Amino acid sequence: MFHVKFADIGEGIHEGVLLKILVQENQKVKEGEDLFTLETDKVNAEIPSPTEGTVKSIRFKVGDKVNVGDVIIIIDDGKEGVRSNMEGGEFIQEESEASPEAPPEAPPKAPPEMKPVVEAGGASVVGQIEVSSDLIASSGEGRMQEVTQNQSAKKILATPVARKMAKDLGVDIQTVIGTGPQGRVMKADIKAAADHLETSAANNLKTSIPDHVSTHTIQTPSAPIQVDEDRVQRVPMTMLRKTIAQNMTLSKYTIPHTLVMDEADVSDLVTFKSETKALALTQEIKLTYLAFFIKAVVLGLKKYPYLNASLDSERDEILLRKDFNIGIAVDTPDGLLVPVIKNADHMSLFEIAKKIEELTQKAREKTIALGDLSGGTFTITNYGAVGASFGAPIIKYPEAGILGVGAIVKKPVVVEDEIVVRSILPLSLSFDHRIIDGANAGRFLAYVKELLSNPKLLILL
Amino acid sequence: MKNFDIVVLGGGPGGYVAAIKASQLGAKVAVIEMDQLGGVCLNIGCIPTKTLLRTAKLYQDLLNSKAFGIDIPGMEHVEINWENLMNRKKTVVKKVVGGVQQLMKYNNIEVINGFGTLLDPHTVEVNGERIVTKNLILATGSSVKLPKIEGIEEGYKQGTVIDSTGAIELKAHPKSMTILGGGVIAVEFATLFNSLGTKVTMLQRSDVILKNLDEDVRNTIQRHLINEGVEIITNTTLKSISGQTTYYESEGALKSVKSDFILASLGRVPNLKGIENLNLKVGRKGVEVDSHMETNVKGVYAVGDMVGKMMLAHVASAEGIVAAEAIMGTKTKIDYNKVPACIYSFPEVGVIGYSEEDAKKAGFDVGTSVFPLSANGKAMAEGETTGFVKIVHDKKYGEVLGVHIVASHATDMIAEAAVSLELEGTIYDLAKTIHPHPTLSEIVMEAAHGAVDKPIHIVKM
Numbered sequence: 001m002f003h004v005k006f007a008d009i010g011e012g013i014h015e016g017v018l019l020k021i022l023v024q025e026n027q028k029v030k031e032g033e034d035l036f037t038l039e040t041d042k043v044n045a046e047i048p049s050p051t052e053g054t055v056k057s058i059r060f061k062v063g064d065k066v067n068v069g070d071v072i073i074i075i076d077d078g079k080e081g082v083r084s085n086m087e088g089g090e091f092i093q094e095e096s097e098a099s100p101e102a103p104p105e106a107p108p109k110a111p112p113e114m115k116p117v118v119e120a121g122g123a124s125v126v127g128q129i130e131v132s133s134d135l136i137a138s139s140g141e142g143r144m145q146e147v148t149q150n151q152s153a154k155k156i157l158a159t160p161v162a163r164k165m166a167k168d169l170g171v172d173i174q175t176v177i178g179t180g181p182q183g184r185v186m187k188a189d190i191k192a193a194a195d196h197l198e199t200s201a202a203n204n205l206k207t208s209i210p211d212h213v214s215t216h217t218i219q220t221p222s223a224p225i226q227v228d229e230d231r232v233q234r235v236p237m238t239m240l241r242k243t244i245a246q247n248m249t250l251s252k253y254t255i256p257h258t259l260v261m262d263e264a265d266v267s268d269l270v271t272f273k274s275e276t277k278a279l280a281l282t283q284e285i286k287l288t289y290l291a292f293f294i295k296a297v298v299l300g301l302k303k304y305p306y307l308n309a310s311l312d313s314e315r316d317e318i319l320l321r322k323d324f325n326i327g328i329a330v331d332t333p334d335g336l337l338v339p340v341i342k343n344a345d346h347m348s349l350f351e352i353a354k355k356i357e358e359l360t361q362k363a364r365e366k367t368i369a370l371g372d373l374s375g376g377t378f379t380i381t382n383y384g385a386v387g388a389s390f391g392a393p394i395i396k397y398p399e400a401g402i403l404g405v406g407a408i409v410k411k412p413v414v415v416e417d418e419i420v421v422r423s424i425l426p427l428s429l430s431f432d433h434r435i436i437d438g439a440n441a442g443r444f445l446a447y448v449k450e451l452l453s454n455p456k457l458l459i460l461l
Numbered sequence: 462m463k464n465f466d467i468v469v470l471g472g473g474p475g476g477y478v479a480a481i482k483a484s485q486l487g488a489k490v491a492v493i494e495m496d497q498l499g500g501v502c503l504n505i506g507c508i509p510t511k512t513l514l515r516t517a518k519l520y521q522d523l524l525n526s527k528a529f530g531i532d533i534p535g536m537e538h539v540e541i542n543w544e545n546l547m548n549r550k551k552t553v554v555k556k557v558v559g560g561v562q563q564l565m566k567y568n569n570i571e572v573i574n575g576f577g578t579l580l581d582p583h584t585v586e587v588n589g590e591r592i593v594t595k596n597l598i599l600a601t602g603s604s605v606k607l608p609k610i611e612g613i614e615e616g617y618k619q620g621t622v623i624d625s626t627g628a629i630e631l632k633a634h635p636k637s638m639t640i641l642g643g644g645v646i647a648v649e650f651a652t653l654f655n656s657l658g659t660k661v662t663m664l665q666r667s668d669v670i671l672k673n674l675d676e677d678v679r680n681t682i683q684r685h686l687i688n689e690g691v692e693i694i695t696n697t698t699l700k701s702i703s704g705q706t707t708y709y710e711s712e713g714a715l716k717s718v719k720s721d722f723i724l725a726s727l728g729r730v731p732n733l734k735g736i737e738n739l740n741l742k743v744g745r746k747g748v749e750v751d752s753h754m755e756t757n758v759k760g761v762y763a764v765g766d767m768v769g770k771m772m773l774a775h776v777a778s779a780e781g782i783v784a785a786e787a788i789m790g791t792k793t794k795i796d797y798n799k800v801p802a803c804i805y806s807f808p809e810v811g812v813i814g815y816s817e818e819d820a821k822k823a824g825f826d827v828g829t830s831v832f833p834l835s836a837n838g839k840a841m842a843e844g845e846t847t848g849f850v851k852i853v854h855d856k857k858y859g860e861v862l863g864v865h866i867v868a869s870h871a872t873d874m875i876a877e878a879a880v881s882l883e884l885e886g887t888i889y890d891l892a893k894t895i896h897p898h899p900t901l902s903e904i905v906m907e908a909a910h911g912a913v914d915k916p917i918h919i920v921k922m
Contacts, residue, residue: 159885164858187860187885 002051003084004035004073006066014170014239015067016040018060023073027055035073038066044367050085053077069172158185169194240335251397258433259392260441264449266408266425272455283350290328291353293380293405295458296451298324298345301378304444306436308377310398318435327376327396328356330363331385337363338396340376349458380405389426400435403448404428425452463571465491467788468585468594470577470735473500474774475765476600477561479781483598484568486789491594492570493577493587498561499554500602501766502774505626508557510649512550513629514805516541517656521807529844541657543634550629578735582761596760596788599736599748600781603729603766608641611701613725621705622723625650635659637720639707641699643670645804647726648682652806655691662692662718664709669695671804675816675865677831677851682806682867685847689807694718731767746770752794753787754780762788776800799882803872808834808848811875814863814882817853826856830888830912832904834868836919839899845869850904852888852912859887859913868901877905888912 006016020037023029029049038045053075060072071084156173158166162185166173171193178185237245269292280287301308301324310319324345327338339359344352362368379396384407393404406426413422427449431441451457467483469476472494484490497504523539526532533539565572575588585592605624607613616622623631628650638654640647643665655661663670663686670686670693671679687693700708706719731747742749742757747769754762762784765777779795786793804810820827834840834848848867855862864878881891891909896902907916 160887160890161858161860161885164887168858184884 001056001079001082002053002075002077003071003082004047004050004075005084006038006047006068006070006072007085015065016045018062018064018066018072019044021058021060021062022046023049023055023058025055025058029053029055029075039366043370043373045370047072049075051075051077051083067167068170069174156185157182159187162187162190165190166193171197238334244335247397248394251394254397255395256433257392257395257430258438258441259428259430260438260445261390261426261428262445262449264425264427264452265413265422266452267423269425269452269455270408270423280350280353285350285353286357287349287353288356289405289408290356290380290382291349292452292455292458293382293403294326294328294341294344294352294356295349296448297326297378297380297403299451299458299461300444300448302345303447304436304440306440307401307431307444309400309435311400311432311434321377323375323377325375325377327379327399328359329379329381330360332364332366334366337368337373338376338379339363339368339372340374342375378402384408384426391428393428393430395430395432399432401429401431401441401444404430463491463590463592465489465571465592465594467491467596467598467785468493468577468592469598469600470579470585471500471600471602471765471767472498472561472572473600473602473765473777474502475602475777475781476500476598477565477781478778479598479600479764479785480570481564481568482782482785483789484570486785488785488789490568490570491573491592492565493573493575493585493592495574495576497558498565498572499558500774503557503561504554505629507774509550509554509629510625510653511805512553513546514649514653514656516546516549517653518807520658521656525844541634543631547630576735579738582739582758597762598754598781598784598788599756599761599763599767600765600777601732601734601736601767603731603747603769603772605725606728606730607725608699608727610699613702616702616704616723617725619704621721622702622725624725628722628724631722635721638662638722638724639664639718639720640724640726641707642726642728643667643672643693643695644726644728645671645802647724648686649805650724650726651686651691655686655689656807660692660720661690662694662720664697664699664707664718665693665695666697666699667695674810674812675851675853675863676818677849678810678812678865678867681848682804682810685808686806729766729772731769733767753792754784755787760788770797771800771802773800773802796883799879801875801879803875805872808845808867808869809871811866811868811871811873811878812864813875813878814861815853816863816865817851820853820855820862825862827862828854828856828888828912830854830908830916832908832911832916832919834901834904836907837899837901837904839901839903840868842899843869850874850908852891852905852908854888854912859889861886861888861891864905866905868904870901874902874905877902 016038018036019039022034022036029035029052031050031052032048034046035049036047038047056074056076058073060066060070066072157178157180158173159180163173165187166176169190171190173185173190176185176189176193177183178189180186269289273287273289273292277287305320306318308321308324310321312319323343325340325342326344327340330337330339339362341347341352341355341359347355359368359372362372376396376399378399379402381391381393381402382405383391384405387407389406389409391404391406393402395402404427406428408423408425410421411424412419413424415422427445429441429445466488467490469480469490469492472492476492477498480490480492502508520541523533562572573587577585577587579585579597580591582597583594585594605626607617607624613622625646634657635654637660640651640661640663643663647663648671651661651663669679670683683693694711696711698710700710700715702708702723705721705723706717707723708715708717710716733743733748739758739761741761741763747767748756748763750756750763750768754764754768756763764780764784766772768780770776783793783795798814801811801813815823817827817829829851831849831851835846837846840846848869848871850868851865852861853863853865854860861878861881864875864881866874866878868874880886888909892906892913894906896906907918910916
C-alpha cells in the first residue's frame with residue numbers, strides 16, 4: 001500500500017485546497033501520472049503518482065482543505081506494508097543545489113543526503129523551489145525503513161492538543177515518538193520535534209551559507225518593538241510574506257551586494273519595438289521591452305559567465321551555470337513571485353515574449369506550476385513598470401546578479417556636442433562581489449547597454 | 462533477621478498504596494504502621510467527615526422535606542442522635558480500614574504494628590527488632606499544627622480547643638463553635654456543624670476565605686455559607702483564648718466570641734520523627750524529593766504529606782505509585798498542575814488546574830466560559846441550583862487549563878475534567894463529547910460549547 005501524502009513542496013506552503021482529483025477509485029495509475037491538483041497560496045501544483053498501482057481510496061473531496069502530511073490518496077501497489085512519499089516524516093530527498101535540473105529519469109537510488117524541506121523553503125529565494133515532482137517519489141531505502149518500522153500503518157495515539165500543535169508547527173505526527181502512556185504523543189513531544197526540525201534546518205542552512213552568518217541573523221530581531229499599542233494596527237504576516245522576508249534576509253546577509261548603475265540610450269529600440277509590434281500582433285504575441293531585456297541579458301551572461309553563477313562556499317568553488325534560465329519578478333496581489341523562463345538562450349524574441357505573457361498571467365492567477373518557479377540562474381526586475389528609474393535590487397539567492405530596469409523616459413542628452421532628445425533606459429545591476437569584481441560587472445552592464453542601444457545586434461547575435 | 466525489598470514506613474493512603482503497587486510489581490514488601498492502617502484519611506479525616514456530612518445533609522433534607530412534598534408529623538421532634546451518629550462513623554471507618562487490611566493480606570504484604578525508627582537507609586528498628594531492606598518508602602504523614610496563641614495550649618488540654626480529630630469525636634452535639642481559619646478543612650467543618658444546627662463563627666486572618674481558589678468559586682461559597690447562617694469574620698488577628706472565649710482584633714478594636722468549642726484549623730506539619738538518622742534534606746514544606754520521589758539519600762523515597770507538595774490523600778497515593786514504580790525500574794512522574802482538589806461543602810467544590818488569575822499570570826492567552834447550574838434540568842429537579850462550572854482555556858489550541866465546579870456533586874464531576882487535562886484535551890472535544898441527560902455533568906459540555914462559541918441552553922449575549 002502506498003500513501004500519497006501532501007508532501008511539503010517548500011516555500012513555506014503548509015496547506016492547500018484540493019482543486020481537482022484526476023483519478024477515481026479502483027482506477028489503475030502509472031508512475032508519474034497526475035493524481036490531483038492542489039491550490040496553495042502561491043501555486044497550483046499537479047501531483048503525480050509516485051508509484052504504479054490501483055487507486056484504493058481517495059481520502060478527501062474536491063474543495064477540501066489539506067495540510068502537509070495528510071494522506072490524500074491510497075494506492076495499492078501490490079506490496080506489503082505501507083510506504084509514503086514523505087519518508088522519514090518531514091524529510092524528502094532533494095537534488096543538491098549544483099544540479100537542480102537533474103534528468104527526471106534518474107531519481108537517485110540512495111540520496112546523498114536527506115535535507116529537511118523546511119530548509120528548502122528557507123534557503124531558496126521566492127519562486128525557486130528545488131523540488132520537482134519527480135523528486136517527491138520515495139527512495140527504495142526509505143521504503144525498506146518504513147516497512148520495517150511499520151510507522152504509517154500504525155494509528156498514532158496523540159492528545160488533542162498535540163495534534164493541533166503538530167499541524168500548527170508542521171510536524172508529521174507519524175514520525176514523533178510519544179512519551180505518554182502507551183506511547184501517546186504529548187504536546188511536549190511535538191514541541192521537541194519542532195525544535196529538532198528547526199535546529200536541523202538551521203544546521204543545513206549553515207552548510208550552504210558562510211559560517212559567520214548565524215541563524216540568528218537570518219531571523220528578524222527577536223526583541224519586541226516597543227510601541228504604543230493604540231497607535232499601531234497589528235497585521236499578521238501571510239505565509240508568502242514570511243517566506244519573502246526570510247529569503248530577502250538570507251540573501252542580504254549572505255551576499256555582499258554591490259550596485260552599478262548606468263543609462264542606456266534605447267531610442268533605436270523604441271523605434272524597433274513599435275515597428276515590430278504590429279508584426280508580433282499578427283502572430284498574437286504581445287511584444288514588450290522585457291523580451292528585449294531578457295535577450296540582451298542572456299547575450300551578456302554568455303560573454304560574462306561569472307554573472308550566471310553561484311558560490312559554493314562550502315567547497316570554495318564557483319558554479320558556472322550551463323543553463324540560461326531568467327527569472328522575472330512579477331508583482332501579484334499577494335506578493336512577489338519570480339517565474340523563470342527556462343533556456344532563454346534557445347528562444348527567439350517572439351518565443352520569449354509569448355512565455356513572459358503566459359507565466360505572468362499564471363503567476364497572477366495562482367495557476368503557475370511549481371516547475372515554472374524553480375531553476376533560475378539570473379533575474380530581471382522591471383520596476384520601470386511602476387515608473388521608477390533606479391533601484392538597488394536584492395539578488396535571488398544563490399544567483400550572482402539581478403538587473404533592475406527602470407522606466408524609459410525621453411531626456412535631453414548631449415550627442416556630438418548637440419543637446420538632443422533621446423529615450424533613456426536606467427539600469428541598476430546588483431551583483432555578488434564574492435564572485436565577480438566591479439570592473440567585470442561594469443563591463444557586463446556596458447555590453448547589455450550596447451546591445452539595447454543597437455537592437456539589431458539582439459537579432460543578429 | 463527479616464529481609465525485604467521495600468519497607469514502607471506509614472500505612473496511610475501514600476504508604477499502603479505504594480506497598481500494593483510495589484508488591485504487584487514483584488517486590489517483597491513490609492508496611493510499618495504505629496496506629497491503624499489507612500492513616501488520617503481513613504481513620505480521622507476524609508472518610509469519617511464524609512460520614513458525618515451525609516447525616517448533616519440528610520438532616521437538612523428532612524428539615525426541607527415539605528418543599529419536596531413530604532409532610533412529617535411531629536417535625537419538631539426530628540433531631541440528631543449524636544451517639545448513633547458516632548457509632549455509624551465508627552462502623553464505616555472499621556469497614557474501610559478492614560478493607561485495606563484485606564488488601565495487604567491478599568498482596569502478601571507484611572504489616573508490622575509499631576513505631577519504626579531508622580538506624581540507616583537499610584535498617585529499621587521496630588518493637589526492638591531490626592529489619593533489613595533494600596529500599597525505603599517513607600510515608601509518615603502529617604499532624605495538626607497548633608498556632609502560637611496565648612491560652613491555646615491550656616484550652617487544648619482542657620478540651621475546649623479541638624483539632625479536626627477532636628471535631629469528629631465530640632461526645633455531644635455542640636451548640637456553638639468558633640473555627641479558626643478559612644481553608645478547605647475549615648469550610649468543610651463550618652458546613653458540617655452549621656448543617657447539624659450548630660452556630661458557627663469563622664475567624665479568618667486575610668480578607669477572603671479559600672484564598673487559593675478561583676475568585677468565582679470562593680465568592681460563591683462564601684456567599685452561600687453566609688446565607689446558610691455561618692458568620693464569617695475576615696481581616697482578624699487572633700489575640701488569645703481564655704476558656705470558651707476567643708479574643709481577636711478586628712477593625713482596630715479588640716473583640717471576642719464565645720462558643721462551646723474552638724476548632725483550630727490552621728494547617729498541618731510533616732511528621733519527621735524516627736527518620737532523623739537519615740539526614741534527609743528538609744525544605745520549607747517537608748522532605749525534599751526529585752520528580753520520582755527519591756530523597757537526597759539513594760534508595761530512600763518519601764511520599765505524601767511528609768513531602769508536603771499537596772496535602773491530599775489522592776496525591777499521596779499517586780506519589781506512592783510513582784515511588785514504587787521508580788524502585789521497580791519504571792520512571793514516571795506527577796504533573797501537580799493536574800491534581801483535582803475537592804471541598805465537601807454544600808454545594809461541593811471540585812477544582813483542577815489553573816484558576817483564571819493564575820493562567821493569566823502564567824502567560825496564556827486565557828479564555829473562560831461559565832455555565833450556571835440554575836440552567837440545568839437535573840439541578841432544578843433536585844432543588845440544588847446553587848453553583849456553576851467555569852472552564853479556563855488557552856485560546857491558541859483550545860487546551861483546557863483549569864475547570865472549577867461548584868455543584869451538589871462537584872467532587873464526582875471533577876473527574877471528567879481531570880481526564881481531559883491529563884489527556885491534554887481541548888474545549889472542542891469536551892463540547893463534542895456527548896454527555897448523558899439529565900445529569901449535572903451536562904453543564905461541563907455546555908460551558909465547553911460556550912468556550913468554543915455559544916452554549917445551547919442559555920442565551921449568551
